[in-house]
Amino acid sequence: MALYSDKVFEHFRNPRNVGIIENPDGVGEVGNTVCGDIMKMYLKIDDDVISDVKFETFGCGSAIASSSMATELIKGKPLAEAMELTNKAVAEALDGLPDYKMHCSVLAEEAIQAALIDYYTKKGLEMPEELKKAAARAAAHEE
Amino acid sequence: MLKTPKKKMYIYADNAATTKMSPSAIAAMVVTANEVWGNPSSLYTTGQKAKEALEQARKNVAQIIGAQPREVYFTSGGSEADNQALRSAAAIGAKKGKKHIISTAFEHHAILHTLKALEKEGFEVTLLPVHAEGIVRPEELAAAIRPDTCLVSIMTANNEIGTIQPIRELGAICREKGVLFHTDAVQAVGHLPINVAEDNIDMLSASAHKFHGPKGVGFLYVKKGIPLTNLIEGGAQERGKRAGTENVPGIIAMVTALKDAEAARETTAARLTVLRDRLIAELSRIPPSALNGDPVRRLPSNVNFCFEGIEGESLLLLLDDLGISASSGSACTSGSLDPSHVLLAIGRVHDVAHGSLRLSLGDDATEEQVDYIAAQVAQVVEHLRGFSPVWRDLKEGKRQFIL
Numbered sequence: 389m390a391l392y393s394d395k396v397f398e399h400f401r402n403p404r405n406v407g408i409i410e411n412p413d414g415v416g417e418v419g420n421t422v423c424g425d426i427m428k429m430y431l432k433i434d435d436d437v438i439s440d441v442k443f444e445t446f447g448c449g450s451a452i453a454s455s456s457m458a459t460e461l462i463k464g465k466p467l468a469e470a471m472e473l474t475n476k477a478v479a480e481a482l483d484g485l486p487d488y489k490m491h492c493s494v495l496a497e498e499a500i501q502a503a504l505i506d507y508y509t510k511k512g513l514e515m516p517e518e519l520k521k522a523a524a525r526a527a528a529h530e531e
Numbered sequence: 532m533l534k535t536p537k538k539k540m541y542i543y544a545d546n547a548a549t550t551k552m553s554p555s556a557i558a559a560m561v562v563t564a565n566e567v568w569g570n571p572s573s574l575y576t577t578g579q580k581a582k583e584a585l586e587q588a589r590k591n592v593a594q595i596i597g598a599q600p601r602e603v604y605f606t607s608g609g610s611e612a613d614n615q616a617l618r619s620a621a622a623i624g625a626k627k628g629k630k631h632i633i634s635t636a637f638e639h640h641a642i643l644h645t646l647k648a649l650e651k652e653g654f655e656v657t658l659l660p661v662h663a664e665g666i667v668r669p670e671e672l673a674a675a676i677r678p679d680t681c682l683v684s685i686m687t688a689n690n691e692i693g694t695i696q697p698i699r700e701l702g703a704i705c706r707e708k709g710v711l712f713h714t715d716a717v718q719a720v721g722h723l724p725i726n727v728a729e730d731n732i733d734m735l736s737a738s739a740h741k742f743h744g745p746k747g748v749g750f751l752y753v754k755k756g757i758p759l760t761n762l763i764e765g766g767a768q769e770r771g772k773r774a775g776t777e778n779v780p781g782i783i784a785m786v787t788a789l790k791d792a793e794a795a796r797e798t799t800a801a802r803l804t805v806l807r808d809r810l811i812a813e814l815s816r817i818p819p820s821a822l823n824g825d826p827v828r829r830l831p832s833n834v835n836f837c838f839e840g841i842e843g844e845s846l847l848l849l850l851d852d853l854g855i856s857a858s859s860g861s862a863c864t865s866g867s868l869d870p871s872h873v874l875l876a877i878g879r880v881h882d883v884a885h886g887s888l889r890l891s892l893g894d895d896a897t898e899e900q901v902d903y904i905a906a907q908v909a910q911v912v913e914h915l916r917g918f919s920p921v922w923r924d925l926k927e928g929k930r931q932f933i934l
Contacts, residue, residue, distance in 0.1 A: 408923075421885065421921060424870065444918045446920055448861070449844055452845055
């Protein structure tokens, strides 16, 4: 049995949407160097649609693949859909992750939520309920 | 993206994890399995032939490490030998009311986990620091020994960073204070000169697959007069101290590999030292990076680096794509959240310990291989730093460089 699925390897070797967006509408960074994974997501949003997304990741193969897959899953999607992206959906799209690597997909979900929270905050817009909950969870996590 | 090398090479650079069996060891194993397959405990000729081969093997091991044949016990490998050595010394200590054990912070888990278990059974454990250079200081050992110390266990060479401990000096301190001295020499046997008598060693663990022998075989040297505690009960094998029909083909193959390793040891070490130092010099040209452990007092095959701004597992996987097998002390490669306890013990913080790379060269390593490794590591590190948010922050001054 291989360490990861072919899809994880494929996204790890050829990550999509790598890089940064200058003057992004939303940016979110999650994780820390102590645990060994950091993900940063940059969003460009036009008419409530994710018109562009880029990522930077410090982490293992599955962290890089999860970031890459997550960007693919939200690119060109309406905000409402993007904020509903779950870690499970990311893991499933990668044909699964080993149990002890599931947290990589959680980081991808959280990185996107963090970028969306940043977008709503910067715009001074009222956050949808899902994001408010995510923001509360992230704040609790910080403490 | 990564450039495909003009000439792709395949290099196994994880010889500290395991080595490939030598052709002579494989041949010895096959011949023994075919021709010396009897049970050494049986009285008829077929069994006695196996017994003779086994005892000849014991003599050979004893001769190589400077012991008496009756002081060599065959085991299933280094972990079993470590467990039995510690359990035995602890039992001897407990009988005398001595329940203090000294070891180091960067031992193999076969030692550290056994010590944890002994702590639960009422023993007190002191782990000596190994400092930035990854070497125990003899004066700190001398100061740590107490009247109730029953055992000192310090590895000969570290499995991750390859640093070599001053075993003879440490052993002399233990002798002087009347404390048993065990060394986990799994990374050292077949690679470094070892003489248990001259080096003041009371117990020593070794494993065949680290010197081109088979997996699942090793030995424990125990100085005459030290009573062993059984881990496995059920037979009179190994002087009654390790039950189970002996793995004769494995033992014969181990001894064949050990004899070969010993015969070539000095020339191999001299050759590898030059290549190791070349690789260290090359990898130093990928800053910010740092060699882990003392640059001189280390195994001739071992190179261990931390690269800032990247994570080790992704480094390993991409190196594998480029034909290089290596290992890392990153948490992601261990299935736990913490990076290598060895790197933490020499003072590396989590941030950089995650970006570590261990290369352990094979006996047949060449200059061409070393240069290929250095070039590919440089390429992969640059690629990963290219989309690392940590690296961006370091470059932009938002985060302080550690290395």
